[in-house]
Amino acid sequence: MQKKPHNFSKRVYAVVAKIPRGKVMTYAQVAAKAGNKGAARAVGTLMAKNYNSKIPCHRVIRSDGKVGNYNRGGPKKKLALLKKEGAL
Secondary structure, three states, X not given: OOOOHHHHHHHHHHHHHOOOOOOOEEHHHHHHHOOOOOOHHHHHXXXXXXXXXXXXXXXXXXXXXXXXXXXXXXXXXXXXXXXXXXXX
């Protein structure tokens, strides 16, 4: 039996919610931990749509070490937040 798509979303948000201050995970790491190692792009899409302040989407970065985009102020804001938290 195939899992419902929305369950993956819930798992992704649960994983991201547990990323501690001062730490980051890549989109691929989040996807793998949420149960679908090939869904890094889907994680990116979910993070782009996230406006829940309890889900620290700014702590999810690209596998190449670049911060990627941020829906609440762009990459510069994301980088500033990560530096403030001591993640970078």
